[in-house]
Amino acid sequence: MAFESLAERLQGTMDRMKGRGKVNEDDVKDMMREVRLALLEADVNFKVVKQFVKDVRERAVGQEVMESLTPGQQVIKVVNEELTKLMGGEQVKINTASRPPTVVMMVGLQGAGKTTTTGKLALHLRKKHNRKPLMAAADIYRPAAIDQLETLGKQLDMPVFSMGNQVNPVEIATKAVEQAKEDNHDYVIVDTAGRLHVDDNLMDELDQIKAAVNPDEVLLVVDAMTGQDAVNVAETFHERLGITGIVMTKLDGDTRGGAAISVKAVTGQPIKFAGMGEKTDALEPFHPERMASRILGM
Amino acid sequence: MEYRTVDEEFFEELEDVLIAADVGVNTVMELTDELREEALRQNIKKPKDLQPLISEKLAQLLIKSEEETSLNMQPDGELTVFLFVGVNGVGKTTTIGKMAHQLKAEGKKVMLAAGDTFRAGAIEQLEEWGKRSGVDVIKQQAGSDPAAVMYDAVQSAKSKGADVLLCDTAGRLQNKVNLMNELEKVKRVLTREIPSAPHEVLLVLDATTGQNALSQAKTFGEATDVTGIILTKLDGTAKGGIVMAIRNDLDIPVKYVGLGEGLDDLQKFDPDQYVHGLFADVIEEAE
Ligand SMILES: Nc1nc2c(ncn2[C@@H]2O[C@H](COP(=O)(O)OP(=O)(O)OP(=O)(O)O)[C@@H](O)[C@H]2O)c(=O)[nH]1
Ligand SMILES: Nc1nc2c(ncn2[C@@H]2O[C@H](COP(=O)(O)OP(=O)(O)OP(=O)(O)O)[C@@H](O)[C@H]2O)c(=O)[nH]1
Ligand SMILES: [K+]
Ligand SMILES: [Mg+2]
Ligand SMILES: [Mg+2]
Numbered sequence: 001m002a003f004e005s006l007a008e009r010l011q012g013t014m015d016r017m018k019g020r021g022k023v024n025e026d027d028v029k030d031m032m033r034e035v036r037l038a039l040l041e042a043d044v045n046f047k048v049v050k051q052f053v054k055d056v057r058e059r060a061v062g063q064e065v066m067e068s069l070t071p072g073q074q075v076i077k078v079v080n081e082e083l084t085k086l087m088g089g090e091q092v093k094i095n096t097a098s099r100p101p102t103v104v105m106m107v108g109l110q111g112a113g114k115t116t117t118t119g120k121l122a123l124h125l126r127k128k129h130n131r132k133p134l135m136a137a138a139d140i141y142r143p144a145a146i147d148q149l150e151t152l153g154k155q156l157d158m159p160v161f162s163m164g165n166q167v168n169p170v171e172i173a174t175k176a177v178e179q180a181k182e183d184n185h186d187y188v189i190v191d192t193a194g195r196l197h198v199d200d201n202l203m204d205e206l207d208q209i210k211a212a213v214n215p216d217e218v219l220l221v222v223d224a225m226t227g228q229d230a231v232n233v234a235e236t237f238h239e240r241l242g243i244t245g246i247v248m249t250k251l252d253g254d255t256r257g258g259a260a261i262s263v264k265a266v267t268g269q270p271i272k273f274a275g276m277g278e279k280t281d282a283l284e285p286f287h288p289e290r291m292a293s294r295i296l297g298m
Numbered sequence: 299m300e301y302r303t304v305d306e307e308f309f310e311e312l313e314d315v316l317i318a319a320d321v322g323v324n325t326v327m328e329l330t331d332e333l334r335e336e337a338l339r340q341n342i343k344k345p346k347d348l349q350p351l352i353s354e355k356l357a358q359l360l361i362k363s364e365e366e367t368s369l370n371m372q373p374d375g376e377l378t379v380f381l382f383v384g385v386n387g388v389g390k391t392t393t394i395g396k397m398a399h400q401l402k403a404e405g406k407k408v409m410l411a412a413g414d415t416f417r418a419g420a421i422e423q424l425e426e427w428g429k430r431s432g433v434d435v436i437k438q439q440a441g442s443d444p445a446a447v448m449y450d451a452v453q454s455a456k457s458k459g460a461d462v463l464l465c466d467t468a469g470r471l472q473n474k475v476n477l478m479n480e481l482e483k484v485k486r487v488l489t490r491e492i493p494s495a496p497h498e499v500l501l502v503l504d505a506t507t508g509q510n511a512l513s514q515a516k517t518f519g520e521a522t523d524v525t526g527i528i529l530t531k532l533d534g535t536a537k538g539g540i541v542m543a544i545r546n547d548l549d550i551p552v553k554y555v556g557l558g559e560g561l562d563d564l565q566k567f568d569p570d571q572y573v574h575g576l577f578a579d580v581i582e583e584a585e
Contacts, residue, residue, distance in 0.1 A: 003509065040323045043508035046314060109506065110531065110559070111387025119418075141559070143395075143426035148419030151440075155418070196534040223387065227320035227508025229536035250386060253471040255510040278386065278417070 003041045003256065005297025006079065009034040010072040023071045025061065031075050032057050042256035042295045045231045048265045056082055076296065083292035086261060091285050092270035094125075095217045095244060100186040101134070103177055103213050107206055107241065108221035109233060110194030113249035113275055115145065117221055118191040119152035120275065120283035125187050126158070133158065134185040136176035138209065139193035140165035149191055156280055159183075169193070170208045177213050190215070197236035206241055218243045219272070222263055224251045230259035231266045238267040248286065249275030256295050308345040309334060312352070319539035319576050320508050325546050329355070353577070357569040359545055366551040367567050370497040370525070371462075377455055378462045379488055379495040383481060383518050384502035386469030389530035389556055391420065393502055394464045395427030396556070396564035402431055406461040411451035412437035413444045413484060414468035424466050430561055434458075444468065444480065445487045452491040465496070472517035485522050498525045500553070505531045505538030515544045530556030533563070537576055 013030045017023065032053050039049045059065075059078050068074040096102050104121070106114040118135055125131040135153060137160055139145035146162050153160035161176040173190050180188045192209065195202035210218065220243045222230060237243055246267070248260050251274045260271055271291075276282040309330050316326040333352060342348050361367065372378040380397075382390045391414070398408045410428050412435055414420035421437050428435040436451040448465060455463040467484060470477035488495045501524040503511050518524050529538045532555050541552050552567040 037323055040317060041509055043320075043510075046317045109534070111389065111504065113387065116418075142423075143430075144419045144422035147422040148417075151418035196531075198535060223504075223506070225385070225504075225507045225510040227506060227536065227540065228318050229320070229506050229534070232535050233506075250471065252474075253385070253510065254473040254513055255508075259508065 003297065004038070006035065006038040006076055007072070007296075007298070009038050010075060014072045017071070023066050023068075027071070028057065028060050028065065031072070032060065035075065035079055038296065039258060039261075042258035042297075043225075043227050043230075043262075044258035044295065045228055045262040045265075048231070048262050052082065052086065052261075076298075080292050080296060080298070083261065083295060084289045087264050087288035087291055088270050089288055091287055092245070092272055093285075094121075094272060097216045101177065101180040102187045102217065103215040104187060104189045104217040104219060105173075105206075105210065105213070105215040106189065106191050106219055106221055107237060107243070108194060109196065109223070110142075112194065112221040112223045113247075114194065114221045115139070115148050115152070115191050116278065117219075117247050117249060117273070117275055117283065118149065118189050119156060119158075119280050121189055121273070122158050122187075123156050123280050124273075124283050131186050132184065133187035133189055134176065134180045134183070135160045136173060136188055136190045137162040138169040138172045138176075138190050140167070140169055140172070141193045145191075145193065152280065159185075161188075169205060170212050173209045174212045188213075197233045197240075203236070203240050210241055217245060219245050219247050220263070220267075220269075221247045221249060222259060224248045224257040224259060224275075225253060225255045226259040228262075230262045234263040235266045238269065243267060243269050245270055245272040247271070247273045247275060252276045252282065256297065257291065258295050260291050261295065308348070315577065316539060319537035320511075321539035322509055322512065322543035325543040328546070329542075349577075353570070353573045356542065356573045356576070359542060360569040360572065361551060361567070366526075367553050369553065372494070372497060374461075377452070377460060377492060377495075378497050379452070379455075379465065379492060380462070380498045380500060381465045381467065381485060381488065381496040381522065382500050382502060383467055383522055383524070384469060385471050385514055388469065388502045388504040388507075389528075390469065390502045391423050391427065391466050392559065393500075393528050393530060393554075393556055393564060394424070394466050395431055396561055397554075398427065398433045398464055399431035399561045400564060401462050402433060407459065408433040408462045408464065409451070409455045409458070409460045410435045411448055411463060411465040413447050413451075413466045415440055415442050415444050415447060416468040420466075420468065445483050448484050448487045449491065452488065452495075472514050478517065478521045482521050499523055500526050500528050501550070502528045502530060503538065503541065505529050506534065506536040507538070507540060509540065509543075511540040512543055512547065515548050515550055519548060519550065524550055526551055526553035528552075528554045528556065529567070532575075533557045539576065
């Protein structure tokens with residue numbers, strides 16, 4: 001079910017205005033209504049949309065749009081610019097510790113793509129940054145989670161640290177970092193179990209892992225298809241853990257991905273990577289301006 | 299006049315609640331417009347009096363008859379085959395584990411088909427669920443043809459006198475044409491071996507999913523004739539309201555819901571309970 005792009009949505013207002021020449025306040029109101037609907041259809045959180053539309057309206061009722069010969073195009077331009085700004089504008093790279101190893105913790109809801117991204121990130125670090133990462137299997141709950149990471153390790157010819165599923169994840173993460181120091185790994189990527197943001201016990205476990213290994217990067221992995229709930233999830237993970245970055249996964253799908261705006265808006269943390277497929281090489285640096293265009297259906 | 303303004307505010311809040319639940323803008327607008335009319339027609343002034351009407355209306359949209367939530371089981375002595383489909387990470391494999399447990403408790407002989415030969419650890423994951431629920435898993439090596447696994451599984455289930463075969467498939471995004479073709483082939487193999495199979499094609503949807511679920515339902519529906527939806531991860535704060543839009547546009551019923559990661563966390567869909575959950579926050583506020 002393809003949703004209308006913002007341009008298509010604005011066409012109606014434009015047609016109605018034809019021959020009249022000038023934009024009036026009512027036209028702006030109509031156009032803002034279409035902006036709102038387009039963003040909601042793209043899964044941007046409704047509260048974020050409210051604020052955003054308010055901000056854009058201020059710019060739109062100013063000279064920029066009111067006096068433009070192509071008001072529709074002008075609105076799209078303003079919305080696009082504001083969205084890009086909201087998403088952070090520039091591409092942000094992964095953190096590196098001043099003293100290796102750099103510890104990266106992967107966190108997020110069930111099925112978001114943490115384990116897959118752990119493998120992808122390890123490959124990315126080796127290929128693009130010439131690093132020597134160690135992956136750590138700290139999900140002791142999901143059936144065959146360790147097998148999954150070990151299989152990825154074999155596919156990539158990359159070491160995986162595991163202590164089975166009878167050992168506390170805090171201990172696994174701690175020992176993994178010790179092992180990394182011993183074997184001169186410059187990155188440790190800790191794969192944690194998926195959990196709900198409202199699961200206090202499991203959120204507490206993440207706190208403890210964080211306290212034990214003092215990560216340089218806590219990456220919240222978010223499924224790009226996530227709807228309105230993305231803000232609750234991001235807010236809670238950020239409050240509890242102080243995330244330092246976000247990975248949007250499954251962007252190879254046909255989702256508009258408005259959740260990207262929501263998570264960025266509520267955490268203020270940069271989206272660092274985009275997952276673009278199931279294979280281990282399908283990880284790309286995240287580009288805010290491309291995401292803005294995608295959300296608007298451009 | 300005074301009541302009118304209360305009503306309009308109420309409708310705006312209702313719109314927000316439904317949008318926040320991922321119901322989808324178009325469906326929300328349709329619903330609230332109908333409710334506005336209804337309120338006018340029945341001369342309802344207090345939001346409190348409108349609440350039962352809303353709940354009833356939504357519940358009726360979701361389920362039109364009791365039978366819709368039941369699974370299409372074949373008569374005793376014949377093999378029933380269910381195919382599970384959906385995008386990546388929604389909970390297909392986990393749901394199969396839970397359903398196997400449930401059916402076994404009802405006295406059925408259940409078997410599982412490891413049709414995800416692609417994702418790392420997928421076969422091991424299904425095997426673990428097989429162990430937990432105490433049922434056999436038919437598998438081949440990682441990387442083998444999923445259609446061949448299905449063929450094997452049906453033969454094996456028949457020869458062992460199984461009552462139900464639950465078929466796992468790899469997660470795939472609906473815009474991947476080759477993967478959707480592969481899924482059609484998997485389904486064709488099942489039909490070739492048993493003409494009435496698959497007896498259910500269950501689309502697993504993650505309740506945290508937004509508007510894209512509509513595209514999932516449409517495309518998976520076209521490829522495999524989905525007969526029902528299983529809405530997972532309802533134990534979080536996401537409401538999965540998009541099933542309302544799916545029902546509205548595509549008329550696919552929700553049959554089961556997933557409420558956790560344990561063996562017992564699968565329940566028959568209860569529309570009244572679901573709708574109550576949608577409004578839990580508003581009702582609390584109003585009380
Ligand atoms: N198409 C696509 N699929 C992805 C992407 N990232 C992950 N996946 C798939 O999403 C599913 C879930 O990925 P996992 O890595 O197991 O997710 P997880 O967060 O580790 O899951 P839990 O450990 O159960 O919480 C798998 O089928 C992956 O192959 C992506 O960028 N694109
Ligand atoms: N909280 C919660 N988690 C669930 C539920 N159902 C599944 N999960 C979790 O979601 C994650 C993904 O589940 P899977 O069963 O592997 O999903 P899948 O659709 O088979 O994934 P792929 O085969 O990779 O496409 C796992 O961590 C499950 O434990 C549910 O109802 N509630
Ligand atoms: K998901
Ligand atoms: Mg995992
Ligand atoms: Mg699976």
